[in-house]
Amino acid sequence: MSGPRIVYNEGYLDEQTKRVVRRALLKGVAIPGFQVPFASREVPMPRGWGTGGVQLTASVIGPADTLKVIDQGADDTTNAVSIRAFFEKVAGAASTTRTDHATIIQTRHRIPETPLTEKQIVVYQVPIPEPLRFLEPRETETRRLHALEEYGLMYVKLYEDIAKYGHIAKTYDYPVLVNGRYVMAPSPIPSFDNPKMHQSPALQLFGAGREKRIYAIPPYTDVESLGFDDFPFEPQRFDQPCEICESTEVYLDEVLIDDHGGVMFVCSDTDHCERTLTAREHDHITEVNA
Amino acid sequence: MSTLIPQNLTPGFANPVRDAQRVFRAVLEALARPTTPQPVEVDLLPPAPLGVTMGAVILALCDEQTPLWLDPALRAAPEVCAWIAFHTGARIVDQADDAAFVIASSPSTAPRLADLARGTDEEPHRSATLVIDACCAPGIGSLTATGPGIPGVAHWDGAGLPNEFLTQWHENHSNFPRGVDLILAAETAVLGLPRTTALIAAIAHTDEKRNA
Numbered sequence: 001m002s003g004p005r006i007v008y009n010e011g012y013l014d015e016q017t018k019r020v021v022r023r024a025l026l027k028g029v030a031i032p033g034f035q036v037p038f039a040s041r042e043v044p045m046p047r048g049w050g051t052g053g054v055q056l057t058a059s060v061i062g063p064a065d066t067l068k069v070i071d072q073g074a075d076d077t078t079n080a081v082s083i084r085a086f087f088e089k090v091a092g093a094a095s096t097t098r099t100d101h102a103t104i105i106q107t108r109h110r111i112p113e114t115p116l117t118e119k120q121i122v123v124y125q126v127p128i129p130e131p132l133r134f135l136e137p138r139e140t141e142t143r144r145l146h147a148l149e150e151y152g153l154m155y156v157k158l159y160e161d162i163a164k165y166g167h168i169a170k171t172y173d174y175p176v177l178v179n180g181r182y183v184m185a186p187s188p189i190p191s192f193d194n195p196k197m198h199q200s201p202a203l204q205l206f207g208a209g210r211e212k213r214i215y216a217i218p219p220y221t222d223v224e225s226l227g228f229d230d231f232p233f234e235p236q237r238f239d240q241p242c243e244i245c246e247s248t249e250v251y252l253d254e255v256l257i258d259d260h261g262g263v264m265f266v267c268s269d270t271d272h273c274e275r276t277l278t279a280r281e282h283d284h285i286t287e288v289n290a
Numbered sequence: 291m292s293t294l295i296p297q298n299l300t301p302g303f304a305n306p307v308r309d310a311q312r313v314f315r316a317v318l319e320a321l322a323r324p325t326t327p328q329p330v331e332v333d334l335l336p337p338a339p340l341g342v343t344m345g346a347v348i349l350a351l352c353d354e355q356t357p358l359w360l361d362p363a364l365r366a367a368p369e370v371c372a373w374i375a376f377h378t379g380a381r382i383v384d385q386a387d388d389a390a391f392v393i394a395s396s397p398s399t400a401p402r403l404a405d406l407a408r409g410t411d412e413e414p415h416r417s418a419t420l421v422i423d424a425c426c427a428p429g430i431g432s433l434t435a436t437g438p439g440i441p442g443v444a445h446w447d448g449a450g451l452p453n454e455f456l457t458q459w460h461e462n463h464s465n466f467p468r469g470v471d472l473i474l475a476a477e478t479a480v481l482g483l484p485r486t487t488a489l490i491a492a493i494a495h496t497d498e499k500r501n502a
Binding site: 009010015016018019020022026027029031032036037060063118147148179181203218219221222 | 306307310312314315317318319321322323350355410414438439467484
């Protein structure tokens, strides 16, 4: 009978804010891996819950887009469900859980297992955009270090890991060198996912709402995970397949299944797991019928 | 009461939110995939000599925070200045190096890249974006482009680039991370050239190979 009481601007943000974000994105794409400051606005969720990613998606999305949102690989966790519902309400865009149907994939801490395409944009939610932050707390100094391409601190940190543990102990948010120039934080994705960023056909955008930074990796750009000649970067590996869909070469989550410490290892990418399982069951039925 | 709206001002975007989003996406894709034209289709009637795609890019990206420089032909047209001022609120500046967006109505009227803001080593994003109207512009020769956004090597005729551009661009490219980014606005498409793209004349390239 009556219309909605509040009508939001399409994409929630006002047009001026979108232009600020859009201009920052264009400079970010032109300077791969460089953190462009922007005036981060309030969105209806607390800082640290993906406000940077939400602002990027809001500035990029249009009615022709199909949005997928994942949180640690899953489409059905709180953060993913609420952000997807938010954009269904304010953006007039379709949404999906299938990686191969999406044009924009907003992600927290994973890159989908399904290979990305040229038609896709990946939006990463970033908590700490500055890879040198825990080595040098002063923003003025880290900016200068980036300007001077002075990344000795980072190599010392990796070296100390090797001296102490015998291997580089960082397993997520593993620092990368973008286009041979800027050291960049890939957001807390597992180091398992780092190789997927290298020469990806998709455009990758990073938004840090609380820290007010935007950065980007254009498609087909070199993204090298840092390492040494004698201790090169080693992504995480899993020896066993997913216990639901039996996929190998995928990132697995450890899931508690009882009160006695029993666990199972399953795909972190729920969409990949569901589709692999469906395809497997379909093959099985065809075999039985044959 | 006098009105602030000049007479005969043509409208801006028919649908400001969606049109701005589509034009921005084309520009984003253009800079992300250099030398690949990205279609822009908008229903827009900016005053001459401002082209349709040029007008669309200005409306989508400019506002009171982005000083604009206009080339003499555009500057001499009061309707153009009034249209931009009314629809975007952008300030029009006299010095090209003060501008965030530098607007040239043809390749020949584009200022030299060295005269534009290039940012600093700490803030390379505070650099100018040069937008050139490339409607009906002829190619300047056979070019090859490499860099982020280009799988392998791209071949391109350089339509819309000013004369003697390659030396300027080489200098611009070698200043990375500082530098100017370029948007070429054709009839119904935009084409991007971010500072990361290396351009060489294809003939020189073959010579190099032969000499190697």
